[in-house]
Amino acid sequence: MKKKLLATTAGSLPKPEWLAEPEKLWPKWNLRENALWEGQKKAAKIWIKEQEQAGLDIISDGEQFRIHFVHGFLQNILGINWNKKTPMGIRNNRYTVKVPTVIEPVQRSSSIHSREAKFLRDNTERKIKFSLPGPMTICDTIANECYRSRSTMAYEFASILNEEAKELEKIGVDIIQFDEPAFNSFTDETLDWGIDALEKAAEGLGCKTAVHICYGYGIQENINWKKTLGENWNQYQKIFPLLNKSTLNQISLEFAGSNVPPSLMRLLPDKELMVGVITVVADELETPEDVKKNILSALKYVDYERLIPCSNCGMAPLPEQIAIDKIKSLGQGTLLASK
Ligand code: ZN
Numbered sequence: 383m384k385k386k387l388l389a390t391t392a393g394s395l396p397k398p399e400w401l402a403e404p405e406k407l408w409p410k411w412n413l414r415e416n417a418l419w420e421g422q423k424k425a426a427k428i429w430i431k432e433q434e435q436a437g438l439d440i441i442s443d444g445e446q447f448r449i450h451f452v453h454g455f456l457q458n459i460l461g462i463n464w465n466k467k468t469p470m471g472i473r474n475n476r477y478t479v480k481v482p483t484v485i486e487p488v489q490r491s492s493s494i495h496s497r498e499a500k501f502l503r504d505n506t507e508r509k510i511k512f513s514l515p516g517p518m519t520i521c522d523t524i525a526n527e528c529y530r531s532r533s534t535m536a537y538e539f540a541s542i543l544n545e546e547a548k549e550l551e552k553i554g555v556d557i558i559q560f561d562e563p564a565f566n567s568f569t570d571e572t573l574d575w576g577i578d579a580l581e582k583a584a585e586g587l588g589c590k591t592a593v594h595i596c597y598g599y600g601i602q603e604n605i606n607w608k609k610t611l612g613e614n615w616n617q618y619q620k621i622f623p624l625l626n627k628s629t630l631n632q633i634s635l636e637f638a639g640s641n642v643p644p645s646l647m648r649l650l651p652d653k654e655l656m657v658g659v660i661t662v663v664a665d666e667l668e669t670p671e672d673v674k675k676n677i678l679s680a681l682k683y684v685d686y687e688r689l690i691p692c693s694n695c696g697m698a699p700l701p702e703q704i705a706i707d708k709i710k711s712l713g714q715g716t717l718l719a720s721k
Contacts, residue, residue: 384686387677388439389716390656391709392594392634392695393513393559394451395444396702401425405699407600408450422447423501430505432706437713440509440557440690445698447498451561452515452523453482455495459542461488461528468525474567477603483525484535490542499553509556514543516562516593517579518572533575543583551589559592559634560584561695566597566617573624581629592632592656593625597640599662599696608641615641622649632656636694638676639664647683655684658694659715660708665700667707673715681719691716 396404401421403409413421429444448454456462467480495512502510515523517536529535547558560580565572584591597615598604611617618635625633632654636642639661647655659676660668668676677691693712697705 384720386439386720387686387689387691387716388509389691389712390438390440390511391433391442391444391693391697391712392596392656392658393442393445393511393561394695394698395429395442395446395709396698396700396705397446398425398428398702401446402449405701407699411449422498426498426501427505430502433709434506434508436706436709437717438508438709440511441502441506442511442513443498443502445513447495451513452520455515455546456482456520456524458491458494459488460491461486462524466525468527470525472522473564473598473607476567476598476607477601479523481524484528486528488528488535488538488542490545493549494546496549496553499550499555503554510554511557511559511592512550512555513559513561513594514547514583516560516564516576517543517583518568518576519562519564522564522567533571533579536575536579537582540579540582544585544587547583547587547591551587555589557590557592557632558584558587559594559632561594563594563596563598565593565595565621569617569620572621577621577624577628584630590631591629592634593630594634594656594695595621596634596636596658596662596695599694600699611641613641614643616643616646618642618646619649622646626650626652632690634658634692636662637680638668638694644679644683647680650684654688654690655680656690656692657684659691660693660712662694662696663700665704667704668711668715670711670714670718673711674718677715677719691719
């Protein structure tokens with residue numbers, strides 16, 4: 383019998399409405415101080431159980447402890463002025479957001495996610511994955527008034543990420559995933575320094591390392607941008623050959639419901655592939671059969687041993703029940719495709 387495929391999520395899952403404003407990409411917390419921490423733990427525990435019951439094999443905290451995947455990481459970094467909000471055209475001017483500003487050399491004052499990772503480790507026997515923003519995506523979500531270039535700043539963040547990742551590894555995190563959606567917006571810079579900075583963030587880690595690259599979701603600007611990309615989304619084509627040579631172990635890509643040509647997966651013959659077999663933010667629910675079908679079509683391009691069926695990202699702003707049903711279909715579809 384074949385070994386079962388291992389299923390996982392891209393990372394984020396919706397927050398319960400008693401914890402944060404529901405169905406938003408940048409929600410506000412509904413609790414404060416210690417009540418917030420207790421609430422986050424409760425929500426994370428609920429999602430750990432849901433993932434286990436759904437039959438997922440690699441479990442995450444569903445990002446219940448952070449409001450946003452980048453700013454959650456930046457909160458304990460010195461050198462950032464949070465009151466100085468600079469309007470920035472992020473993801474290559476896809477949309478403008480007022481972002482905090484780096485005004486002095488950045489420094490990690492203390493560990494950022496250790497206590498959350500420890501909570502995750504203590505609450506499941508299964509493999510755990512923890513996600514961190516990648517250096518390029520951080521620099522595309524924060525304004526720079528300190529460093530001479532964006533790449534210089536990215537390398538500074540890469541060494542901070544590396545310190546943090548090493549601490550998470552010690553806690554028993556099995557996979558550290560860096561989220562780099564910015565890679566698809568800045569292909570030339572990605573080849574120039576983005577992948578190199580990412581490798582610096584992952585340097586010397588003994589656990590598995592992954593990078594998640596997607597086309598974004600949730601806001602109209604992303605939906606509009608995707609419409610301009612045409613029949614074939616070829617951004618991965620330039621990036622994958624270099625990623626295949628990198629030290630990263632796993633590559634997470636957008637697939638179901640996208641116009642990504644599946645043949646691009648052949649550009650990563652030496653990597654494990656986390657393939658999004660659930661569509662990003664579609665409100666309709668895939669059946670386990672649909673998921674199985676998506677997995678089987680991915681298997682035409684990637685070996686069975688290297689495929690990790692994955693939810694796409696974009697789960698965070700979904701209604702809770704849809705997200706639960708989607709991960710159930712992911713778990714069941716993975717089982718069907720494993721037989
Ligand atoms: Zn994503």
